[in-house]
Amino acid sequence: MGISKEELVEEIFQMVEKAHGKRKLKASDIWKDMIKKHPEVDKKIVQDAIKTLVDAGRCVYTYFGGSFVEIPHEEAAAKH
Amino acid sequence: MSKTPLLDQLESGPWPSFVTDLKRIAAKKPQVLDLLGQLERSYQEKITHWKHGGIVGVLGYGSGIIGRYSDLPDEFPGVEHFHTMRINQPSGWFYTTAALRQLCDIWDKHGSSVMNLHGATGDVIFLGCRTENLEPCFAELTAAGWDLGGSGSTFRSPSCCVGPARCEWSCYDTMEACYEITQEMQFDLHRPSYPYKYKIKFSGCPNDCVAAVARADLSVIGVWKDDIRVDQSAVQAYAGGELKPKGGGAHVDKLDVQADVVGLCPTYCMSYDGKTLKIDDRNCNHCMHCINMMPQALRPGTETGAAILLGSHAPILEGAQLSWVIQPFMVMESPYDEFKELNSRITEWWAEHGKNRERVGELILRLGMREFLEAAELPPAPQQVRIPRANPFFFWNQSDFDAEAKGRKYYQTEGFDVE
Ligand code: SF4
Ligand code: SF4
Numbered sequence: 001m002g003i004s005k006e007e008l009v010e011e012i013f014q015m016v017e018k019a020h021g022k023r024k025l026k027a028s029d030i031w032k033d034m035i036k037k038h039p040e041v042d043k044k045i046v047q048d049a050i051k052t053l054v055d056a057g058r059c060v061y062t063y064f065g066g067s068f069v070e071i072p073h074e075e076a077a078a079k080h
Numbered sequence: 081m082s083k084t085p086l087l088d089q090l091e092s093g094p095w096p097s098f099v100t101d102l103k104r105i106a107a108k109k110p111q112v113l114d115l116l117g118q119l120e121r122s123y124q125e126k127i128t129h130w131k132h133g134g135i136v137g138v139l140g141y142g143s144g145i146i147g148r149y150s151d152l153p154d155e156f157p158g159v160e161h162f163h164t165m166r167i168n169q170p171s172g173w174f175y176t177t178a179a180l181r182q183l184c185d186i187w188d189k190h191g192s193s194v195m196n197l198h199g200a201t202g203d204v205i206f207l208g209c210r211t212e213n214l215e216p217c218f219a220e221l222t223a224a225g226w227d228l229g230g231s232g233s234t235f236r237s238p239s240c241c242v243g244p245a246r247c248e249w250s251c252y253d254t255m256e257a258c259y260e261i262t263q264e265m266q267f268d269l270h271r272p273s274y275p276y277k278y279k280i281k282f283s284g285c286p287n288d289c290v291a292a293v294a295r296a297d298l299s300v301i302g303v304w305k306d307d308i309r310v311d312q313s314a315v316q317a318y319a320g321g322e323l324k325p326k327g328g329g330a331h332v333d334k335l336d337v338q339a340d341v342v343g344l345c346p347t348y349c350m351s352y353d354g355k356t357l358k359i360d361d362r363n364c365n366h367c368m369h370c371i372n373m374m375p376q377a378l379r380p381g382t383e384t385g386a387a388i389l390l391g392s393h394a395p396i397l398e399g400a401q402l403s404w405v406i407q408p409f410m411v412m413e414s415p416y417d418e419f420k421e422l423n424s425r426i427t428e429w430w431a432e433h434g435k436n437r438e439r440v441g442e443l444i445l446r447l448g449m450r451e452f453l454e455a456a457e458l459p460p461a462p463q464q465v466r467i468p469r470a471n472p473f474f475f476w477n478q479s480d481f482d483a484e485a486k487g488r489k490y491y492q493t494e495g496f497d498v499e
Contacts, residue, residue, distance in 0.1 A: 026233070027273040028431055043431075047273055054140055054271070061142025064134045066436045067233035067272030077131040077149045078161070078211070 002040035009049045011037075016059055017071055024068040084116050086123040105193050111158030111208065112192055118156045129156075136163055136211055138218040142272045144228025145214060161210040162192070166203035166229035167221065168262065168269075171255035172242040173198065182224055190217035200295070201279065202239030203229035233276050235268035235427075240282035241289040243302075249371065250284030251302030251384035252412035258282050260416050261423075268427070275434030275443075276396075278427065285380060286368045292389075292403070297440050298423065299389040299403040300412070304381035307361040308370070314377035315357045325373050341370050385411045387463075388419075390426065391441025398442045406456065408463040422456065429455035 003011070012030055019025050031046035050069055053059040060072045082088050084099075091097045099116070106112035118129050133147015146164040153160035167183065183204060187195055192208030199205040209217060218228065229237035238261050241247070243254030261280060268274070281292035284302040292299035317323040321334035332340065337357065342350045349363035350370065357377075359370075371378045388410055389403035410418055430440040433447060444452045453460060 026275075026436065027271070028275070031273075047267070047271070051140075051267075051271060054142065057139060060135060061137065061232070061272050062134045063142075063147075063232040063272075066276060067142055067274075070135075073135070075133050075135045075147065075149075077133045077147065078136075 003038045005045075005049065005052075008034065008038070008041060008045070009052050012046070012049050013053055013058055016053075016069055020071045020073070024062070024064065024070065026066065027069055030069060084120040087116060087120050102194065109193050111162075112194060114150075114156035114158030115162070115192070115194070115208065118150060118152060118159055121152065130162075133163065136161075136214065138214055138228070141228060141270045143231040143234045143270055146231055159208070162208045163211065163214065165191075165206040165209055165214070165217065166199065166201070166231055166237070167206065168227045168229040168237045169198055169202045169204055169239065171240055171258040171262075172245055173202070174242075174245065174255075183226070186217060186220050186224070190220070201229060201236045202290075203237050228270070230269045230277075233272040233274045234270065234278070235265045235274070236277055236279045237269065238262055238265075238280040238282065239290055241284050243282070243284040247284060248375075249287065249302075249368075249380055251304055251380055252284065252386055253414075254282040254284045254302070256414060257300065257412055257416055257419070260414060261420070264416075264420055274427065274431055276437045276439055278430075278440065280423070282386075286366050287372070292392075294392050294400075294402055296392060296403065297390065298426065299392060300386045300419070301389060302384065302412075303366050303387045303409065304384045305409055306381035306383040308359055308364065308381060309379040310357060310359065311377050312356060315352075315374065316355075318374050318377055319354075323374075323376055327375060330373065335373065337374075341373050344369055385409050388422065391439075391444055393439040393441055396442075397438055398445060401441050401445075403441070404466040405461075405463040406453075406458055408461055422458075425456045 012034065015030065015033065016025060027047065027050055030050060031043045034041055034046045035043065050059065054061060054069075057072065059069050062068045062070045087099045090099045102112055102116055106116060122129055129151050131149040131151050133149055136147040137143075137145045144166050146166070148162045148164060150156055150159040150162065184193075184195075187193060187206050190209065190213045191206050194207040196205040196207060206217075221227070238258050240254035240258035241250070243250040243252075245255060262269070268278075278298075279296040280298045280300065281290045281296035282300045283290050283292045286301055286303060288299075288301055290296075292301055314323065315337065318325065318335045319337045324330070325332060325335040325340065330340075335341065337352050342352045342357075346367055346369070347363050347365050349360040351358045371380065386409075387405055388407040390406045392401055392403040394400055407422065410422075412419065426440060429452065430443055434440065434443045438446070449464065453464070
C-alpha cells in the first residue's frame with residue numbers, strides 16, 4: 001500500500017518548511033519530487049495535497065517573478 | 081497653489097483625463113489624494129514609489145491579488161497598502177447596469193473606488209485595497225457570484241470577442257467556449273502550477289478582435305473550411321455605388337472592386353471581369369479583407385470551426401512572438417472535449433519541461449516543434465510551417481526509420497483535413 005493522503009500532505013509540508021529561507025519551491029518542484037519518491041502518486045494527487053495545505057493556511061502561494069509554495073511569513077515589502 | 085502641478089497638465093487638452101477622475105474620487109476617498117500626491121512625486125523624481133508584494137492574497141487562492149505598497153508610507157499613509165484585485169470578467173464583457181452597480185458598491189465599501197475596465201487580460205481591475213480589506217471584499221464578491229481572475233504563474237482569465245452575440249462573422253460560439261474553458265480550468269486559474277503565465281483568447285473570425293494571435297499563448301481563431309459565400313447581385317451593387325464599402329467605414333465612398341478588393345487579395349486568388357467575382361477558395365488564406373470590404377456580398381462559409389495557434393507572448397526571455405498554427409481546423413462545439421484534451425496535453429508538456437518564467441512558445445523554440453507535436457499528439461501539417469527551412473540538415477530519429485519501414489508517407493492528412 002502506498003502513502004496515504006494525510007502522510008503526503010505532511011511530507012509536502014515538511015519539504016516546504018525545510019526549504020524556507022533557503023530555496024523557493026514551485027508547485028512543479030514539489031510534484032516532481034513526490035512522484036519520484038512515491039511512484040504511486042500522480043501530479044493531480046500532489047496538487048490536491050498542496051491545495052489542502054493552502055486551504056488550511058499552513059502554506060501560501062507567493063509571487064516573486066514566478067509563483068512559489070511557501071510557509072506563511074511576513075511580507076518584506078510591507079515593512080516600513 | 082496646486083499640490084500637483086505636473087498632474088494638472090494632464091487635465092488640459094480635449095481628452096478625458098484620469099487625473100480629473102481621480103480628483104473627483106478623492107473628494108470622498110482621502111486615500112486617492114495620497115495616490116495623486118505620490119504620483120506627482122514620481123513625476124518630479126522620475127522614479128516609481130511602488131513596492132511589489134509577493135505574499136498578500138486571499139485564503140486558498142494563489143492568484144487574483146497583486147500586492148502593492150508605497151515606499152513613502154509616512155508621507156502618503158493612504159497608499160501604504162494599495163493592492164490590485166482582478167475580477168474575472170463575463171464572456172464578451174456583457175454586463176447589466178445592475179451588475180456594474182453591484183461591483184461599484186462592493187468596491188466603494190472595501191477599497192479606494194478606483195477601478196479600470198478592463199485590464200490586459202480582460203479582468204475588471206480594482207486598484208487600491210488595504211490588506212485587511214481583501215478577505216471581506218473577496219467574500220462579498222463571491223457571495224454575489226463574482227470570482228477573482230488569474231495572476232502569477234497560472235492560467236489567466238480567458239477572454240473572447242462578442243462573437244455570435246453581435247457579429248455575423250463568428251465561426252463558433254466564442255462566449256460559450258470562453259465560459260466553458262473558464263469553468264474547466266478553475267484549479268489552474270486560482271492555484272499557480274505552471275512555469276509562468278498562460279493565456280487563451282477566443283476570436284470568432286480571422287479579424288481577431290481580441291488580438292489573440294499576439295496576446296494569448298493559445299489563440300483560438302474562428303475560420304471556415306468551405307467556400308466564401310458570394311452574392312453576385314450585391315457585388316454589382318457595390319460596384320455601382322449603391323452599397324457603401326465596409327458599411328460606410330472605408331476610405332472611399334464607391335468601391336473599385338478590381339483595385340480595392342481583388343487587387344489587394346494577399347494570395348491573388350480572386351478575379352473580376354466586371355460582372356462576376358470569382359474566388360479560388362483553395363488558395364484563400366482567410367484574411368477577411370474582401371469580406372470586410374463587401375460585407376453584404378461576401379460571407380464566411382458554413383463549415384465553420386477554429387484554427388488553433390500557439391506561442392505568442394510579450395518579450396520576457398525571448399523577444400515578442402506571434403502565435404503560429406498547430407492545428408489548422410477544429411470543430412468548436414460544446415462540450416469542447418477535443419479542445420480541452422489538446423489544451424491539457426500542451427500544459428502538461430510545458431509544466432513538465434518549462435523553466436521558471438518560460439512561456440510555452442519559448443519552450444517550443446528551445447526544444448523544437450517536433451518534440452512539441454509529438455507530445456501534443458498532433459500530426460504534422462503544412463500550415464504549421466512558420467518559417468521556411470534555412471539549413472540543409474535534418475536529423476532523423478529511429479522512429480522515422482521505423483515509420484518509413486512500415487510505409488509511412490511524409491505528407492499526411494490523417495487527423496486534420498489539410499486539403
Ligand atoms: S473577431 Fe470576428 S467574429 Fe469576433 S467580433 Fe471581431 S469580426 Fe466579429
Ligand atoms: S479572404 Fe483574403 S485571401 Fe481569401 S479571397 Fe478574400 S481577400 Fe483573398
